[in-house]
Amino acid sequence: MPQDGPVIAVGPNPDPEFDAAITGGGGVPGPLRNAEGLVWIDSTSVPTDIPASIRWVQLPFAGIENFVDSGLLQKYPDITFTSAAGAYSTTVAEHALTLLLAGVRGLWHRETTWDPKNAAPRVGLLGGSTVAIVGAGGIGRDLAPQLRALGVNVIAVNRSGTDVTGAVVVTADRLDEVWSQVDHVVLAAPATAETKSLVNADVLAQLKPHSWVINVARGALIDTDALVAALKKGAIGGVGLDVTDPEPLPADHPLWSIPNAIITPHVANPPQHLRPALLERVEVNVRRFANDMEPLAVIDRSKGY
């Protein structure tokens, strides 16, 4: 049997499913010595004693601060390291869509009797509405075409003005103009000094009484007190939060008792989705490596991600 592909090792311990992903990508699973690539699948340790034959190492997370802090990338300056950035955006985008649809179509209210006259007014239509995705990176690139398929007009806001399929792109410096033009908002931006309390009382006042605000990014993007006040006076349609500030949300927090505040406890990317997403990314990156293409999500040592 010809073994034309590069030998790729899995570490720290063997794993048949990752071997299969390597084979699927055109690589040859094999021991670390003499391997050209290393797929590191352990969340609690950092690879050491990497042989000189290794040219590429795949790390298992999108956020790889722990690996950066360990000095790994500096210790092996000639190796290309890749993170799993973007590999998990599919499930997070799907969660954002679920929260948005559940909100707009009234599923935040659990029916307990057959009362269509009471229920029908809660049932909105997402199709035909305008949705802003604020911070349109990997999650936004997944979400925009999904919304488009529902007939939604998508405005994607990002810093660089990078194209997003299915969306009209607005650069972040013009975000102020966006709030009053949209029906709903999905937050998918990283937590930085600039995005702290991005959705504050002033922004909430510009949204519509039927507007839903969805946050699958970081809790700090919303001024929680302003949000609670807006919800209590019916200024917006509701909120779907997978992340909160503070997080975890205390048991006595007022958000828990607001009917049109749907809260999921930071589970948009639950543990059971990690492994399949990483297997898929490994197969893709082995294929790229085997074909002398740059693998996805190469870590920039100067940026640390």
Place this chain on the structure above:
Amino acid sequence: MPQDGPVIAVGPNPDPEFDAAITGGGGVPGPLRNAEGLVWIDSTSVPTDIPASIRWVQLPFAGIENFVDSGLLQKYPDITFTSAAGAYSTTVAEHALTLLLAGVRGLWHRETTWDPKNAAPRVGLLGGSTVAIVGAGGIGRDLAPQLRALGVNVIAVNRSGTDVTGAVVVTADRLDEVWSQVDHVVLAAPATAETKSLVNADVLAQLKPHSWVINVARGALIDTDALVAALKKGAIGGVGLDVTDPEPLPADHPLWSIPNAIITPHVANPPQHLRPALLERVEVNVRRFANDMEPLAVIDRSKGY
């Protein structure tokens, strides 16, 4: 003012917005006597004493069993009757997707405390799964591309084998082969003798423990007792029902107390969505009628829909 278009009546009572839709389609709103077409916009009655001048009657629903059962179509064998099939499919498809996502991603369980370890196992991933749309007419044609945008493999089942964009089509005579191959099922078939109790104990036994069954069509498509039994023993993941059998679902029905049975009281196409959609369909069909084209959704008397 020239009145070249056909005279179309609105019944049982006048309605200026429907008159405007008729005018928009190139017709002339007018009284029933001597009219060529009749747009029937009442949900609670059946037209009687239709004059011989009428060649076309537009009915206000997609599911027109009540009109069929009344004998209306047999009483006037020379009249072309059209249903509103397809006119409401956008909002119904969106509702089906909402129920499916809310089920698969665990939103049927309302979180009341921040407990990710407890919540995460309920969060499934629709992307990558296989979904059967059973009865892929207008709703299925809308839903299939929406599911495809989420990375779902869509199997569309219909009688004719008509192509459905985004789906692999299987003809209804091979439906038996489908159940065991899919993760989830969306029912969108008309209520006929053949579709009664289509989802019965035998079918439920072929589905997977994580399978969600969504019904936005007619309650009679599911054997409710078999469904309750399957849910109680955890044989399937859950059910999202916008229609039930019996309907209305009695207050003491066991489905109300099953947590993973999401019920909405036949509001996938709520009144506030109905009227704009019917107005649009009337305009389109008046235009087709005025131009000697077959109007949309002509009822086949032999099929009953």
